[in-house]
Amino acid sequence: MPIAFVDSPTFHVGSTKLSAPTLQGAPRVIDSSAARKALGESALGTRIGCYIFAIQKGQRHEPWYVGKATKSFAQEVFNDSNCKKYCEALALANTGKPVVFFVLLPKARGAINKKAIDKLETMLVEECGGQNPDIRNQRKSRIYRTVIHGVVNAGQGKPPSNAIAIRKMMGRD
Numbered sequence: 001m002p003i004a005f006v007d008s009p010t011f012h013v014g015s016t017k018l019s020a021p022t023l024q025g026a027p028r029v030i031d032s033s034a035a036r037k038a039l040g041e042s043a044l045g046t047r048i049g050c051y052i053f054a055i056q057k058g059q060r061h062e063p064w065y066v067g068k069a070t071k072s073f074a075q076e077v078f079n080d081s082n083c084k085k086y087c088e089a090l091a092l093a094n095t096g097k098p099v100v101f102f103v104l105l106p107k108a109r110g111a112i113n114k115k116a117i118d119k120l121e122t123m124l125v126e127e128c129g130g131q132n133p134d135i136r137n138q139r140k141s142r143i144y145r146t147v148i149h150g151v152v153n154a155g156q157g158k159p160p161s162n163a164i165a166i167r168k169m170m171g172r173d
Contacts (some may be wrong), residue, residue, distance in 0.1 A: 008116045014044050014102030020053070020078075020086065022098065028090040030098065035078040045074035048112060049104040050121050052128060053086050053136075055096035062096070063128035064089035065136040068121040070114050073102060085136040092134060 021034040039045050051073060053065040065085050069076040076082070077100060090098060103124070105117055125140045146152055150163025151172070159167070167173045 008119060009106055009108070009113060011049060011120055012104045012106065014047075014104055016044075017054075018042070018044070018100045018102070020098035020100055022090075028087060030078070030083045030086045030090075032078050032080065032083045035083075036074065039077055040074040044102050044104075046072050047102070047104050047107075048072060049102060049117060050124055051077050051103070052101040052124060053082070053089065054099050054101060055089060055093045056099050057093075057096040061099065061101075062093065063132050063135060064093070066121060066124045066128050068117050070112055070117055089134075089136055 018039060021031040021038065023029045023031045048069050048071070050066060050068045052063050053067075054061040054063045056062075065082065067076065067082060086098060090096075103120060105113060122140050125135070125137050129135045129137070147155075148163070148166075149155075150159025151166050151170070164173065
């Protein structure tokens, strides 16, 4: 019997990343009121989906926290609990500029697809946790990492030819 794929809604990346304002004279502390105000006044403020708090160092962005917003980004992204996590991340990172990326659930009529947002959050925590093991997420932070030498999470070095064949069959090359 063939596998039945259940499609999730197609999420979209927000048109811009938001620079998270910091307190004047305290570059490692998020200015939560200014951040809430800026997000509330932006087009993203009323949207829902997931967000990724990252620290930008040059052209590189290091993820530090993934969250989901099922009410609105304006209500959830810069709440007190999240700002505390962002400050911890800024202290650990030591340098860099705080930014937030947004992944938007498409606007639709009817009930909010909270299940799709939750699955997206799980996937983003797994992906971002692979980039930064110090990610500040407490829930969904146990990531089962499958390793197939030369195929999945292969590490460095040239994979053997049989591993290359499986990679090609799986569409990974």
